[in-house]
Amino acid sequence: MTGQEEGALSGRSDFQAIAAWVRPDSTVLDLGCGDGLLLKYLKQTRNARGYGIDIADANVLACVKNGANVIQSDLERGLAGFDAGSFDCVILSQTLQAVRHTEQILLEMLRVGREAIVSFPNFGRWDLRLQIALGRMPLSPELPYEWYNTPNVHLFTIADFESFCRGHGIHILERVALNRGRPVRTLANFFGSLAVYRFEKRR
Amino acid sequence: MGAVRPQTLSFTEPLRFRSGAVLDSYDLVYETYGTLNAARSNAVLACHALNAAHHVAGYYADDPDNLGWWDNMIGPGKPVDTEKFFVVGVNNVGGCFGSTGPKSIDPRSGKPYGSSFPVVTVEDWVDAQARLADRLGIASFAAVMGGSLGAMQALQWTISYPDRIRNAIVVAAAPRLSAQNIAFNEVARQAITTDPDFHGGDYYGHGVVPRRGLRLARMIGHITYLSDDAMMEKFGRALRSDSIQFHFDVDFEIESYLRHQGDKFSEYFDANTYLLITRALDYFDPAAAHGDDLSRALAAARARFLVVSFTSDWRFAPSRAREIVKALLDNRCDVSYAEIDAPHGHDAFLLDDARYHALVRAYFDGVFERL
Numbered sequence: 001m002t003g004q005e006e007g008a009l010s011g012r013s014d015f016q017a018i019a020a021w022v023r024p025d026s027t028v029l030d031l032g033c034g035d036g037l038l039l040k041y042l043k044q045t046r047n048a049r050g051y052g053i054d055i056a057d058a059n060v061l062a063c064v065k066n067g068a069n070v071i072q073s074d075l076e077r078g079l080a081g082f083d084a085g086s087f088d089c090v091i092l093s094q095t096l097q098a099v100r101h102t103e104q105i106l107l108e109m110l111r112v113g114r115e116a117i118v119s120f121p122n123f124g125r126w127d128l129r130l131q132i133a134l135g136r137m138p139l140s141p142e143l144p145y146e147w148y149n150t151p152n153v154h155l156f157t158i159a160d161f162e163s164f165c166r167g168h169g170i171h172i173l174e175r176v177a178l179n180r181g182r183p184v185r186t187l188a189n190f191f192g193s194l195a196v197y198r199f200e201k202r203r
Numbered sequence: 204m205g206a207v208r209p210q211t212l213s214f215t216e217p218l219r220f221r222s223g224a225v226l227d228s229y230d231l232v233y234e235t236y237g238t239l240n241a242a243r244s245n246a247v248l249a250c251h252a253l254n255a256a257h258h259v260a261g262y263y264a265d266d267p268d269n270l271g272w273w274d275n276m277i278g279p280g281k282p283v284d285t286e287k288f289f290v291v292g293v294n295n296v297g298g299c300f301g302s303t304g305p306k307s308i309d310p311r312s313g314k315p316y317g318s319s320f321p322v323v324t325v326e327d328w329v330d331a332q333a334r335l336a337d338r339l340g341i342a343s344f345a346a347v348m349g350g351s352l353g354a355m356q357a358l359q360w361t362i363s364y365p366d367r368i369r370n371a372i373v374v375a376a377a378p379r380l381s382a383q384n385i386a387f388n389e390v391a392r393q394a395i396t397t398d399p400d401f402h403g404g405d406y407y408g409h410g411v412v413p414r415r416g417l418r419l420a421r422m423i424g425h426i427t428y429l430s431d432d433a434m435m436e437k438f439g440r441a442l443r444s445d446s447i448q449f450h451f452d453v454d455f456e457i458e459s460y461l462r463h464q465g466d467k468f469s470e471y472f473d474a475n476t477y478l479l480i481t482r483a484l485d486y487f488d489p490a491a492a493h494g495d496d497l498s499r500a501l502a503a504a505r506a507r508f509l510v511v512s513f514t515s516d517w518r519f520a521p522s523r524a525r526e527i528v529k530a531l532l533d534n535r536c537d538v539s540y541a542e543i544d545a546p547h548g549h550d551a552f553l554l555d556d557a558r559y560h561a562l563v564r565a566y567f568d569g570v571f572e573r574l
Contacts, residue, residue: 027535049535057558060541064509064565071528071540081529 026088032095036068124157204261204278224321232301237285250349259292305475318404348372350552377523391420418465430548
């Protein structure tokens with residue numbers, strides 16, 4: 001198995017964590033929805049009424065093939081077509097590290113959604129720290145790209161994200177750190193390969 | 204799709220138009236492709252736009268070059284596969300290709316309807332299409348699809364007959380015309396009605412047709428179907444001869460092309476039908492009856508939607524399609540929306556584009572699975 005295929009598989013490991021936080025029959029908007037399989041999973045497991053947003057032609061086609069609703073649109077230009085509070089939950093699954101307008105998108109998620117869920121690869125995991133300490137840009141199943149071909153533009157750690165939330169009026173409701181699919185009990189920022197958060201606007 | 208044959212059905216139950224006018228009886232010309240399954244659940248209606256009709260796919264045995272207007276989309280193994288679906292194409296009421304329209308004989312007077320043919324709306328067309336569906340034994344369409352004005356009919360189906368349409372494929376559409384759209388239509392109509400051969404719409408008795416007007420109408424229409432880039436790419440500033448001639452006859456290739464299109468069109472299209480169809484475009488505005496709120500207008504819709512726009516379409520730009528998508532989202536309808544990066548302008552909905560056709564194919568695979 002190549003690093004990339006492994007990455008794609010572990011990409012599914014946040015589905016369960018996300019689904020556990022999506023209330024039955026709720027409306028969800030999945031930003032950067034890719035092939036639409038998360039939406040399909042949420043429909044099957046939570047009877048969620050979901051829509052995805054993606055800019056790539058190939059992903060829009062994949063969503064239609066998978067029977068997921070998809071709106072072709074550029075996330076980086078915000079969610080102008082969506083009314084405030086029009087979704088129960090807005091999800092950004094393993095995409096935050098690949099967007100340019102990070103701040104704007106997180107705030108847009110909380111404008112359109114009553115709450116939001118993000119998952120991202122934790123750049124603070126010990127093996128990544130070690131690789132950097134040894135002088136190389138790190139590779140892992142969650143971050144399978146070489147420095148020269150990565151779509152990721154903003155790599156960050158669990159500690160970075162929580163600090164961001166504190167500074168931007170974001171109230172974290174729940175957090176799960178996963179280590180290759182299994183929950184991490186202690187030292188999340190050291191052992192977690194993937195972090196999943198549920199959050200809302202601080203009231 | 205092989206050779207196909209048009210068929211005609213006569214209707215004697217009066218059709219009441221939105222304007223209040225009534226057509227006591229009428230004919231509809233239609234074609235079908237594929238086979239209606241035993242459950243009668245696989246029917247697809249393909250709605251035509253301004254200048255097309257019921258000949259959607261295939262060719263005529265005695266006219267093998269006359270390919271249906273959506274032949275690249277509909278047929279065996281095509282994105283809308285006629286080995287799975289039973290596709291219906293119909294010439295709308297008011298048309299000039301065999302269905303009752305202004306050039307048909309009014310049984311009351313024994314003369315062509317001409318100027319007395321009622322102004323017809325998209326709603327009226329959809330009502331007539333529903334009558335055709337009744338006669339064909341189609342209780343509900345698996346899908347109603349169309350581009351441009353055809354897409355407006357698909358949209359209207361979801362409002363007028365929400366329980367009789369399971370999927371709407373809405374391509375290169377707008378939820379209503381802009382002032383600029385209406386302006387172009389008005390220029391086209393003025394070209395026709397000011398032609399001395401128009402005779403107030405009753406030119407049939409004079410043995411003439413307002414050819415000059417139709418020709419101009421087609422020329423201006425054609426400009427709006429193409430993008431600036433596509434036109435530049437196709438014609439550029441190429442000349443008919445080696446150099447400019449210092450006259451007002453044809454110098455540039457684009458002039459020659461437009462004249463040719465206009466001439467061709469004026470030979471086969473009825474001027475009164477052109478007036479009626481552009482008016483139907485102008486009047487289409489489902490939001491108007493709901494306080495200009497398109498979301499409320501679509502509240503009754505139960506269908507799933509595929510909405511497609513083309514980036515270079517300045518006639519019905521992607522932003523117009525997004526208005527439809529927004530209203531569908533407000534109603535929590537199932538909808539997918541694709542913005543195809545195609546250079547051809549409004550006409551792109553009729554052309555072969557791999558991404559566009561792959562998308563429609565994938566969508567119809569889903570329609571088939573859900574039959």
